[in-house]
Amino acid sequence: MVDQDDGFSVNSASEPDDYDSPWKDAVEHYFSAFMAFYFPDAFLEIDWSKGYTILDQELMAVVRDAELGKRFVDKLIRVLLQSGDEKWIYIHIEIQGTKQAEFAKRMFVYNYRLFDRYDRPIASMAVLADAQPDWKPASYGFEVLGCKHFLEFPVVKLTDYHNQLDKLLVADNIFAVVTAAHILTQRTRKNDEERYKAKSLLMKLLYQRNWDKQKVIDLFYVIDWMMRLPEELEQQLWYEIEAIEESRKMHYVTSVEKIGIAKGRQEGKQEGLQEGLQEGLQEGEAKMLSILLTHRFGALPVAIVDKLARSSEEQLKNWLISAISASSLDAVFNDDMTH
Incomplete structure (x- = not known):
């Protein structure tokens, strides 16, 4: 029921x-x-x-x-x-x-x-x-x-x-x-x-x-x-x-949920193509994480951009969670902070 x-x-x-x-x-x-x-x-x-x-x-x-x-x-x-x-x-x-x-x-x-x-x-x-x-x-x-x-x-x-x-x-x-x-x-x-x-x-x-x-x-x-x-x-x-939520102090759509919405849209476009879907999701997550990090900490070093491109979906998710509250770019990629 x-x-x-x-x-x-x-x-x-x-x-x-x-x-x-x-x-x-x-x-x-x-x-x-x-x-x-x-x-x-x-x-x-x-x-x-x-x-x-x-x-x-x-x-x-x-x-x-x-x-x-x-x-x-x-x-x-x-x-x-x-x-x-x-x-x-x-x-x-x-x-x-x-x-x-x-x-x-x-x-x-x-x-x-x-x-x-x-x-x-x-x-x-x-x-x-x-x-x-x-x-x-x-x-x-x-x-x-x-x-x-x-x-x-x-x-x-x-x-x-x-x-x-x-x-x-x-x-x-x-x-x-x-x-x-x-x-x-x-x-x-x-x-x-x-x-x-x-x-x-x-x-x-x-x-x-x-x-x-x-x-x-x-x-x-x-x-x-x-x-x-x-x-x-x-x-x-x-x-x-993001500007509305900040001004109203109403943090409803978090970065994690934002990624989920984007990922759901990507899944819809590639239904039935499992291999392409996996690659597409990882690429999309890497791109969205890059946008979030740039928004919070400024332009990313080339080494970080390369690291995101080579990383697994699980690693990207862990870094995304860290990126929401991390105080610095280094803290995001600290192994002790991954989940």
């Missing part, structure tokens, strides 16, 4: 502006917030004190032979209701990334297959994250020889939020921020400078909320993953974030 609003981790995504992983993790670990934001009426009927259970493997077993099409996320969650019914019900969530002719039929098929498996009510709900405002399927069924079989399901369309961006930016729900990031990612797809400004705005707004540190870091991951930037603009953004 998953507690409400736990933190979530970054997984890989294969292409720029591929939202699958941040959406999947956000829905799974902030499911109550997801329901409160997108489906508030259903949210009020669920007994959140009893928790909820994610059933991804069960969903895969039921629908693995179906034509899935392009989508961001499908989730099956088991919950209890406020009505006092002690039996579980099942919520099937689809987050669809592109317009698809067979989408409503897929919702219909998944619903009756899940009902057949569990013999319990299945609530199917959809979030449409495509860019086609007029596409909003909400039902599917047929009538033949006096027999009627229909499914109507609640639908949320993210394009409907485009004129509410200002409200999203000040709302307290994590999915208001995720939705704003989604909208701004779409708007800035071919303009790096505008995306930089939008991403900087979102990052800065996180520090104005009274959210706990883990939630802020989680949103850093989501925003960073959605809104890819060229490396030089990413580095410029991180300098801005």
